[in-house]
Amino acid sequence: MSFPDLVPDLARLMPGLRGRLVANQSMAELTWFRVGGPAQVMFSPVDADDLAYALAHLPNDLPVTVVGVGSNLIVRDGGIPGFVIRLTPKGFGAIERVGEAGLRVGAAALDKRVATIAAEAGLSGLEFLSGIPGTIGGALRMNAGAHGREMKDVVEHACAVGPDGARLVFTPADLGFSYRKSAVAEGVIFTAALLAGEPDEIPAIKARMADIARHREESQPVRERTGGSTFKNPPGVSAWKLIDAAGCRGLRVGGAMVSELHCNFLINFAAASASDIEALGETVRRRVLESSGVVLEWEIKRIGIPLELVQTRAVRLTGPKS
Incomplete structure:
Protein backbone atom coordinates (compact mmCIF):
# COMPACT_ATOMS: atom_id res chain seq x y z
CA MET A 1 0.00 0.00 0.00
CA LYS A 90 20.51 16.78 14.19
CA GLY A 91 18.82 20.02 13.17
CA PHE A 92 16.61 20.75 16.18
CA GLY A 93 18.12 18.90 19.13
CA ALA A 94 20.67 21.37 20.49
CA ILE A 95 20.75 22.06 24.23
CA GLU A 96 22.83 24.92 25.63
CA ARG A 97 23.03 26.83 28.86
CA VAL A 98 21.99 30.49 28.83
CA GLY A 99 23.02 32.72 31.71
CA GLU A 100 22.93 31.44 35.26
CA ALA A 101 19.86 29.20 35.12
CA GLY A 102 18.49 29.00 31.57
CA LEU A 103 18.57 26.27 28.95
CA ARG A 104 17.95 26.91 25.26
CA VAL A 105 16.60 23.67 23.83
CA GLY A 106 15.62 22.55 20.35
CA ALA A 107 12.13 21.19 19.70
CA ALA A 108 13.51 17.76 18.75
CA ALA A 109 15.51 17.40 21.97
CA LEU A 110 14.25 14.45 24.00
CA ASP A 111 12.60 15.51 27.26
CA LYS A 112 14.70 13.02 29.22
CA ARG A 113 17.93 14.32 27.69
CA VAL A 114 16.99 17.91 28.59
CA ALA A 115 16.45 16.84 32.20
CA THR A 116 19.79 15.02 32.22
CA ILE A 117 21.72 17.98 30.78
CA ALA A 118 20.03 20.29 33.28
CA ALA A 119 21.03 18.00 36.15
CA GLU A 120 24.64 17.88 34.98
CA ALA A 121 24.61 21.68 34.84
CA GLY A 122 23.28 21.92 38.40
CA LEU A 123 19.85 23.22 37.36
CA SER A 124 16.78 21.96 39.19
CA GLY A 125 13.11 22.33 38.32
CA LEU A 126 13.35 20.33 35.09
CA GLU A 127 13.53 16.88 36.66
CA PHE A 128 9.89 16.18 35.74
CA LEU A 129 10.89 16.04 32.08
CA SER A 130 12.83 12.84 32.76
CA GLY A 131 9.51 11.07 33.30
CA ILE A 132 7.89 12.28 30.05
CA PRO A 133 8.47 10.36 26.81
CA GLY A 134 8.82 12.51 23.73
CA THR A 135 10.42 15.78 22.71
CA ILE A 136 10.28 19.43 23.75
CA GLY A 137 8.14 20.32 20.72
CA GLY A 138 5.44 17.91 21.81
CA ALA A 139 5.79 19.00 25.42
CA LEU A 140 5.17 22.60 24.37
CA ARG A 141 2.17 21.67 22.25
CA MET A 142 0.42 19.78 25.06
CA ASN A 143 1.83 21.50 28.15
CA ALA A 144 3.29 18.17 29.23
CA GLY A 145 3.62 17.57 32.92
CA ALA A 146 4.39 15.01 35.58
CA HIS A 147 5.19 14.83 39.28
CA GLY A 148 3.58 18.15 40.11
CA ARG A 149 5.16 20.32 37.41
CA GLU A 150 4.25 21.30 33.84
CA MET A 151 5.87 23.11 30.94
CA LYS A 152 4.02 26.29 31.93
CA ASP A 153 6.19 26.36 35.07
CA VAL A 154 9.49 26.47 33.19
CA VAL A 155 9.02 28.12 29.76
CA GLU A 156 10.45 31.62 29.33
CA HIS A 157 9.62 31.81 25.64
CA ALA A 158 9.19 29.53 22.63
CA CYS A 159 10.29 29.97 19.01
CA ALA A 160 8.25 28.67 16.09
CA VAL A 161 7.52 28.87 12.37
CA GLY A 162 4.02 29.73 11.18
CA PRO A 163 2.14 27.94 8.37
CA ASP A 164 3.17 30.73 5.98
CA GLY A 165 6.86 30.43 6.90
CA ALA A 166 6.90 33.44 9.25
CA ARG A 167 9.28 33.23 12.24
CA LEU A 168 7.44 33.61 15.56
CA VAL A 169 8.26 34.03 19.24
CA PHE A 170 5.73 33.24 21.99
CA THR A 171 5.78 34.51 25.57
CA PRO A 172 4.20 32.39 28.32
CA ALA A 173 1.04 34.50 28.02
CA ASP A 174 0.98 33.91 24.25
CA LEU A 175 1.29 30.15 24.75
CA GLY A 176 -1.93 30.08 26.77
CA PHE A 177 -1.06 26.91 28.64
CA SER A 178 -3.83 24.92 30.32
CA TYR A 179 -4.21 21.26 31.26
CA ARG A 180 -2.50 19.23 28.51
CA LYS A 181 -2.80 21.86 25.82
CA SER A 182 -1.62 25.24 24.61
CA ALA A 183 -3.56 27.96 22.82
CA VAL A 184 -1.13 28.12 19.88
CA ALA A 185 -2.75 27.35 16.51
CA GLU A 186 -2.22 23.83 15.16
CA GLY A 187 -0.42 25.01 12.02
CA VAL A 188 2.40 26.57 14.05
CA ILE A 189 5.52 24.42 14.43
CA PHE A 190 7.69 24.90 17.52
CA THR A 191 11.41 24.94 16.82
CA ALA A 192 13.01 25.82 20.17
CA ALA A 193 12.36 27.14 23.66
CA LEU A 194 14.13 28.85 26.53
CA LEU A 195 13.54 27.01 29.79
CA ALA A 196 14.25 28.32 33.28
CA GLY A 197 15.80 26.23 36.01
CA GLU A 198 17.15 26.99 39.47
CA PRO A 199 20.73 26.39 40.69
CA ASP A 200 20.95 23.40 43.00
CA GLU A 201 23.32 20.67 44.12
CA ILE A 202 23.87 18.08 41.39
CA PRO A 203 23.55 15.02 43.71
CA ALA A 204 20.18 16.28 45.00
CA ILE A 205 18.86 16.79 41.47
CA LYS A 206 20.02 13.36 40.34
CA ALA A 207 18.45 11.76 43.40
CA ARG A 208 15.07 13.26 42.49
CA MET A 209 15.45 12.02 38.92
CA ALA A 210 16.27 8.54 40.21
CA ASP A 211 13.04 8.59 42.24
CA ILE A 212 11.08 9.51 39.10
CA ALA A 213 12.74 6.71 37.12
CA ARG A 214 12.02 4.19 39.87
CA HIS A 215 8.37 5.26 40.06
CA ARG A 216 7.92 4.92 36.28
CA GLU A 217 9.56 1.50 36.25
CA GLU A 218 7.32 0.23 39.03
CA SER A 219 4.02 1.73 37.89
CA GLN A 220 4.10 1.99 34.07
CA PRO A 221 4.66 -0.51 31.23
CA VAL A 222 7.76 1.33 30.04
CA ARG A 223 9.24 -1.70 28.25
CA GLU A 224 6.15 -2.37 26.14
CA ARG A 225 5.06 -0.96 22.78
CA THR A 226 2.83 1.76 24.13
CA GLY A 227 2.00 5.42 23.62
CA GLY A 228 2.11 6.67 27.20
CA SER A 229 -0.97 7.90 29.04
CA THR A 230 -3.97 7.33 26.77
CA PHE A 231 -6.59 9.62 28.28
CA LYS A 232 -6.49 12.94 30.09
CA ASN A 233 -7.47 12.95 33.74
CA PRO A 234 -10.99 14.36 34.16
CA PRO A 235 -11.35 17.08 36.82
CA GLY A 236 -10.91 15.64 40.29
CA VAL A 237 -10.24 12.02 39.35
CA SER A 238 -7.57 9.86 37.75
CA ALA A 239 -8.46 8.33 34.39
CA TRP A 240 -6.95 4.99 35.39
CA LYS A 241 -9.31 4.69 38.35
CA LEU A 242 -12.34 5.17 36.11
CA ILE A 243 -10.97 2.64 33.61
CA ASP A 244 -10.28 0.11 36.35
CA ALA A 245 -13.75 0.60 37.88
CA ALA A 246 -15.29 0.00 34.44
CA GLY A 247 -13.64 -3.44 34.34
CA CYS A 248 -11.23 -2.61 31.52
CA ARG A 249 -7.93 -3.72 33.07
CA GLY A 250 -6.49 -6.37 30.71
CA LEU A 251 -9.24 -5.79 28.10
CA ARG A 252 -8.20 -6.80 24.57
CA VAL A 253 -9.17 -5.93 21.00
CA GLY A 254 -7.19 -7.86 18.40
CA GLY A 255 -3.52 -7.45 19.27
CA ALA A 256 -4.10 -4.46 21.56
CA MET A 257 -4.55 -4.65 25.33
CA VAL A 258 -5.20 -2.38 28.29
CA SER A 259 -2.13 -2.66 30.50
CA GLU A 260 -2.63 -4.68 33.66
CA LEU A 261 0.13 -2.69 35.36
CA HIS A 262 -1.37 0.75 34.62
CA CYS A 263 -4.74 0.72 32.90
CA ASN A 264 -4.42 4.21 31.38
CA PHE A 265 -1.84 2.67 29.04
CA LEU A 266 -2.68 0.70 25.90
CA ILE A 267 -0.20 -1.90 24.65
CA ASN A 268 0.55 -3.43 21.27
CA PHE A 269 1.17 -6.91 22.65
CA ALA A 270 0.57 -9.11 19.60
CA ALA A 271 1.09 -7.41 16.22
CA ALA A 272 -1.84 -5.03 16.72
CA SER A 273 -3.02 -2.76 13.96
CA ALA A 274 -3.66 0.91 14.54
CA SER A 275 -7.36 0.19 14.20
CA ASP A 276 -7.07 -2.41 17.01
CA ILE A 277 -5.53 0.17 19.33
CA GLU A 278 -7.98 2.92 18.48
CA ALA A 279 -10.95 0.56 18.74
CA LEU A 280 -9.73 -0.58 22.15
CA GLY A 281 -9.48 3.04 23.29
CA GLU A 282 -13.00 3.77 22.09
CA THR A 283 -14.28 0.66 23.85
CA VAL A 284 -12.69 1.88 27.07
CA ARG A 285 -14.29 5.31 26.62
CA ARG A 286 -17.72 3.73 26.08
CA ARG A 287 -17.46 1.49 29.14
CA VAL A 288 -16.27 4.34 31.35
CA LEU A 289 -19.16 6.50 30.17
CA GLU A 290 -21.64 3.69 30.90
CA SER A 291 -20.22 2.99 34.36
CA SER A 292 -19.47 6.51 35.60
CA GLY A 293 -21.07 9.02 33.24
CA VAL A 294 -17.63 10.53 32.55
CA VAL A 295 -16.46 11.16 28.99
CA LEU A 296 -12.74 10.42 28.73
CA GLU A 297 -10.77 12.68 26.40
CA TRP A 298 -7.92 11.22 24.35
CA GLU A 299 -4.46 12.42 25.36
CA ILE A 300 -2.75 10.35 22.66
CA LYS A 301 -2.89 12.09 19.30
CA ARG A 302 -4.52 10.12 16.46
CA ILE A 303 -3.71 11.10 12.89
CA GLY A 304 -3.96 9.72 9.38
CA ILE A 305 -6.72 7.81 7.63
Missing part, protein backbone atom coordinates in the same frame (compact mmCIF):
# COMPACT_ATOMS: atom_id res chain seq x y z
CA SER A 2 1.42 3.38 -1.00
CA PHE A 3 0.47 6.91 -2.02
CA PRO A 4 1.34 8.64 -5.32
CA ASP A 5 4.96 9.83 -5.18
CA LEU A 6 5.04 13.63 -4.82
CA VAL A 7 8.79 13.98 -4.24
CA PRO A 8 9.87 14.80 -7.83
CA ASP A 9 7.19 17.50 -8.19
CA LEU A 10 7.99 19.02 -4.79
CA ALA A 11 11.71 19.06 -5.55
CA ARG A 12 10.98 21.03 -8.74
CA LEU A 13 8.63 23.44 -6.97
CA MET A 14 11.09 24.09 -4.11
CA PRO A 15 14.61 24.14 -5.58
CA GLY A 16 15.99 25.86 -2.49
CA LEU A 17 14.98 23.03 -0.17
CA ARG A 18 17.95 21.57 1.71
CA GLY A 19 16.24 18.96 3.87
CA ARG A 20 15.44 15.37 2.95
CA LEU A 21 12.25 14.33 1.17
CA VAL A 22 11.17 10.67 1.34
CA ALA A 23 8.16 9.17 -0.41
CA ASN A 24 5.95 6.72 1.49
CA GLN A 25 8.03 6.66 4.66
CA SER A 26 6.80 3.90 6.97
CA MET A 27 5.37 5.45 10.13
CA ALA A 28 5.28 2.09 11.89
CA GLU A 29 9.08 2.37 12.06
CA LEU A 30 8.85 5.75 13.79
CA THR A 31 6.06 5.39 16.37
CA TRP A 32 6.37 3.76 19.75
CA PHE A 33 3.26 1.67 19.13
CA ARG A 34 4.96 0.34 15.97
CA VAL A 35 1.77 0.67 13.92
CA GLY A 36 0.49 2.83 11.08
CA GLY A 37 0.65 3.31 7.34
CA PRO A 38 3.11 5.49 5.43
CA ALA A 39 3.62 9.22 5.28
CA GLN A 40 2.99 10.26 1.67
CA VAL A 41 6.00 12.61 1.84
CA MET A 42 8.27 12.84 4.86
CA PHE A 43 10.32 16.04 5.13
CA SER A 44 13.18 16.43 7.59
CA PRO A 45 14.33 20.08 7.50
CA VAL A 46 17.97 20.94 8.08
CA ASP A 47 17.18 23.92 10.31
CA ALA A 48 14.50 26.52 11.04
CA ASP A 49 15.31 28.48 7.87
CA ASP A 50 14.82 25.35 5.77
CA LEU A 51 11.52 24.67 7.52
CA ALA A 52 10.37 28.25 6.92
CA TYR A 53 11.29 28.02 3.23
CA ALA A 54 9.30 24.81 2.81
CA LEU A 55 6.19 26.18 4.50
CA ALA A 56 6.35 29.39 2.46
CA HIS A 57 6.56 27.51 -0.84
CA LEU A 58 4.33 24.45 -0.39
CA PRO A 59 1.31 24.22 -2.72
CA ASN A 60 -1.82 25.55 -1.04
CA ASP A 61 -3.76 22.32 -1.50
CA LEU A 62 -1.16 20.09 0.17
CA PRO A 63 -2.12 18.98 3.70
CA VAL A 64 0.66 19.45 6.28
CA THR A 65 1.10 17.26 9.36
CA VAL A 66 3.80 17.54 12.03
CA VAL A 67 5.08 14.54 13.99
CA GLY A 68 7.70 14.20 16.68
CA VAL A 69 9.40 11.14 18.04
CA GLY A 70 6.12 9.18 17.87
CA SER A 71 5.83 8.51 21.59
CA ASN A 72 2.27 9.77 22.07
CA LEU A 73 0.86 9.02 18.65
CA ILE A 74 -1.39 6.60 16.77
CA VAL A 75 -0.96 6.74 13.00
CA ARG A 76 -3.93 5.06 11.36
CA ASP A 77 -3.34 2.09 9.05
CA GLY A 78 -3.96 4.02 5.83
CA GLY A 79 -1.13 6.41 6.63
CA ILE A 80 -0.89 10.19 6.35
CA PRO A 81 -1.71 11.88 3.04
CA GLY A 82 0.23 14.98 2.09
CA PHE A 83 3.36 16.55 3.55
CA VAL A 84 4.60 15.22 6.90
CA ILE A 85 7.25 17.23 8.75
CA ARG A 86 9.51 15.52 11.26
CA LEU A 87 12.10 17.58 13.10
CA THR A 88 15.26 15.59 13.83
CA PRO A 89 17.75 15.95 16.69
CA PRO A 306 -8.19 4.29 7.76
CA LEU A 307 -6.78 1.82 5.25
CA GLU A 308 -9.97 1.71 3.19
CA LEU A 309 -9.79 5.45 2.48
CA VAL A 310 -6.29 5.53 0.96
CA GLN A 311 -7.42 5.78 -2.66
CA THR A 312 -9.98 8.51 -2.02
CA ARG A 313 -7.69 10.62 0.18
CA ALA A 314 -4.45 10.31 -1.81
CA VAL A 315 -2.97 13.72 -2.64
CA ARG A 316 -1.87 14.73 -6.13
CA LEU A 317 -0.34 18.13 -6.78
CA THR A 318 -2.33 20.51 -8.95
CA GLY A 319 0.02 23.49 -9.13
CA PRO A 320 2.45 25.80 -7.33
CA LYS A 321 1.69 27.78 -4.19
CA SER A 322 -0.24 30.93 -5.01
